[in-house]
Amino acid sequence: xxxxxLTGVYFCDLGNGHAKDININELKTYLQxxxxxxxxxxxxxxxxxxxxxxxxxxxxxxxxxxxxAGQTPGVFKAFFARALNAxxxxxxxxxxxxxKENLVANTEQAKTILSCxxxxxxxxxxxxPEETEVHPDTLVIGGGIAGIQASLEIADAGQKxxxxxxxxTIGGHMAMFDKTFPTLDCAACILTPKMVEVGQHANIEMxxxxxxxxxxxxxxxxxxxxxxxxxRVNIDTCxxxxxxxxxxxxxxxxxxDAGTTTRKAxxxxxxxxxxxxxxxxxxxxxxxxxxxxxxxxxxxxVPDCINLDEKDEEIEITVGNIIVSTGFKPFDxxxxxxxxxxxxxxxxxxxxxxxxxxxGGPTSGExxxxxxxxxGNWVFKEDSESPKSVAIVHCxxxxxxxxxxxxxxxxxxxxLKLAHLVKEKLxxxxxxxxxxxxxxxxxxxxxxxxxxxxxxxNVVRGSTVKVDEEDGQLLVKSQDIHGxxxxxxxxxxxxxxxxxxxxxxxxxxSQALGVPTTDDGWFKEVNSVNDPINTCVGGVAVxxxxxxxxxxxxxxxxxxxxxxxxxxxIIKGKIKKSVKDMSFEDVxxxxxxxx
Amino acid sequence: MTTRxxxxxxKKVKGLGDQNMEMCFNCSKCTAICxxxxxxxxxxxxxxxxxxxxxxxxxxQESIYSCLLCKLCEESCPxxxxxxxxxxxxxxxxxxDVFNI
Numbered sequence: 001x002x003x004x005x006l007t008g009v010y011f012c013d014l015g016n017g018h019a020k021d022i023n024i025n026e027l028k029t030y031l032q033x034x035x036x037x038x039x040x041x042x043x044x045x046x047x048x049x050x051x052x053x054x055x056x057x058x059x060x061x062x063x064x065x066x067x068x069a070g071q072t073p074g075v076f077k078a079f080f081a082r083a084l085n086a087x088x089x090x091x092x093x094x095x096x097x098x099x100k101e102n103l104v105a106n107t108e109q110a111k112t113i114l115s116c117x118x119x120x121x122x123x124x125x126x127x128x129p130e131e132t133e134v135h136p137d138t139l140v141i142g143g144g145i146a147g148i149q150a151s152l153e154i155a156d157a158g159q160k161x162x163x164x165x166x167x168x169t170i171g172g173h174m175a176m177f178d179k180t181f182p183t184l185d186c187a188a189c190i191l192t193p194k195m196v197e198v199g200q201h202a203n204i205e206m207x208x209x210x211x212x213x214x215x216x217x218x219x220x221x222x223x224x225x226x227x228x229x230x231x232r233v234n235i236d237t238c239x240x241x242x243x244x245x246x247x248x249x250x251x252x253x254x255x256x257d258a259g260t261t262t263r264k265a266x267x268x269x270x271x272x273x274x275x276x277x278x279x280x281x282x283x284x285x286x287x288x289x290x291x292x293x294x295x296x297x298x299x300x301x302v303p304d305c306i307n308l309d310e311k312d313e314e315i316e317i318t319v320g321n322i323i324v325s326t327g328f329k330p331f332d333x334x335x336x337x338x339x340x341x342x343x344x345x346x347x348x349x350x351x352x353x354x355x356x357x358x359x360g361g362p363t364s365g366e367x368x369x370x371x372x373x374x375x376g377n378w379v380f381k382e383d384s385e386s387p388k389s390v391a392i393v394h395c396x397x398x399x400x401x402x403x404x405x406x407x408x409x410x411x412x413x414x415x416l417k418l419a420h421l422v423k424e425k426l427x428x429x430x431x432x433x434x435x436x437x438x439x440x441x442x443x444x445x446x447x448x449x450x451x452x453x454x455x456x457x458n459v460v461r462g463s464t465v466k467v468d469e470e471d472g473q474l475l476v477k478s479q480d481i482h483g484x485x486x487x488x489x490x491x492x493x494x495x496x497x498x499x500x501x502x503x504x505x506x507x508x509x510s511q512a513l514g515v516p517t518t519d520d521g522w523f524k525e526v527n528s529v530n531d532p533i534n535t536c537v538g539g540v541a542v543x544x545x546x547x548x549x550x551x552x553x554x555x556x557x558x559x560x561x562x563x564x565x566x567x568x569x570i571i572k573g574k575i576k577k578s579v580k581d582m583s584f585e586d587v588x589x590x591x592x593x594x595x
Numbered sequence: 596m597t598t599r600x601x602x603x604x605x606k607k608v609k610g611l612g613d614q615n616m617e618m619c620f621n622c623s624k625c626t627a628i629c630x631x632x633x634x635x636x637x638x639x640x641x642x643x644x645x646x647x648x649x650x651x652x653x654x655x656q657e658s659i660y661s662c663l664l665c666k667l668c669e670e671s672c673p674x675x676x677x678x679x680x681x682x683x684x685x686x687x688x689x690x691x692d693v694f695n696i
Contacts, residue, residue: 338671395622399620400673401673402673436620437620462622462623462627463622463623463624463627464624465624465625465627465628466627466628466671477627477628478627479626479627479634481623481638484634485634486627486632
């Protein structure tokens, strides 16, 4: 039942940033149309420094209830509660209509929030969209650990999943890691069993080397056009023998090895790839570019396995739910020129070091100097010397208004991990780590940090500002904040702990799905506190780093959560439509009904 | 030895002009790049100012005046601290409150 108390509305601010497009006159007109609203005040019309005057205004109008509206209305709650109490009314009758909390971006949304406040019903309860039928198939976009986990959960529940992956194999970034923190598990050892399970699962159809072209339809019934790029290798008959690659003259930088080595134009991304098949990269294939060469075809033992003229194919699939798990890209260390990445060969990124340390990497696990080969390319050679001192620099491209303001969450932990791995391979080496704050936020992380300090690694609070070259070595400039000493440290190798960024393709995907992104480019969830899994588009959930930087345990947890939402809808046979498609009238009507 | 701290100090300094020392999150990139090679400029100095440790500020007058205002620090600062302006503000404070200029 509506309370029918005389109500006043105070706009505490309209905010900057989000709320530029709010037409306060339209809001006032709406509010004044409500019978119980006796007065609407704009920010300047009430002097909140004069309690007596404001109290009197409320008293004269016999106001029993206040709505405070704006970006941060909570600040004023106590003031108005006091005023109501002083007038012998109920100080608890103060309702907040928070624009910031509800991501209000325009007048219609503001009106919606105000109506919920007026009827005293929370927005999340009022904005419950209608339900509709749901197709039982699911599309998971992105085949990293998040996508793999979500797919397995849904497939194990007996439902069909399409797992779409842009590169030739599933596995994502985790497959590139040597060890994971804090347990120092071999990353591939815990990932590949899941990859194999996906590859063999009857309910999972992998669409590798494929991309989303367009999405139409709606929640419960999405029609997705998928571009299946031409592998030029028959995925069913290829036996993965590799003879083609032995003969191939084409070369390109290896994506899986983070550019530390090259691969052929016909290649398998890594030995444990799923599917374990070769593919041809058209940008480095001489046949595709110049019409010459068919060395692979001649070498291949399987007839008609390689088709150099294969064309891309477009297919359409129908799914009821979509999970977005597209991951991230590492921050490009070339942008932080002050650290000399790209100028000094022995300034490497964390991913490059990870590949170096890994036994499957370019040097079979030896940490060696980078030098030029006979073509002038920078390479790591197995028989090179090893560095005797290494410095690890935190926060490259993160926590910095010149690049990305946010903290990339995992770099502190992976930096500690890398320090440990370096010390393990090179026990005599001096390992220094320069940090601003040590973010050891998870289970076992603080203990891991202490362990690293005990291993004789020099962990220093004091950020690195510059890396120069001096006397044939690299010179790292920092300050030891605890000891109040300037640091000019000569080292053989510098490792840049690069942050995480959204992938370039995110913008197109965001448009195609209608899921908004934050200013930084991460996909937006419905509510960062209550529901960090669903998006404002019905039937579309997010999992993993594409939602925001996080570690592997949190990624897996979120992927499982997204899977449970999907399974829930399939069991019910119904799915909720998009919250954002609800009009003001829809929500206000629901709020009135529930009040 | 106890340190005397005075939160009212920053209020006084703010009266002299705009400053944003509180944006600093103590990474010390500025101190590491400063050509004057002190351990004070500018991060520790700002910390003293924010805490109102006026004894320390007065003791370090030479360093405060030796800042070249070259802004190498500002270029590297990840928080957008207006270091040169903040230093000049502290000089202003010293001029008025200490040297009575």
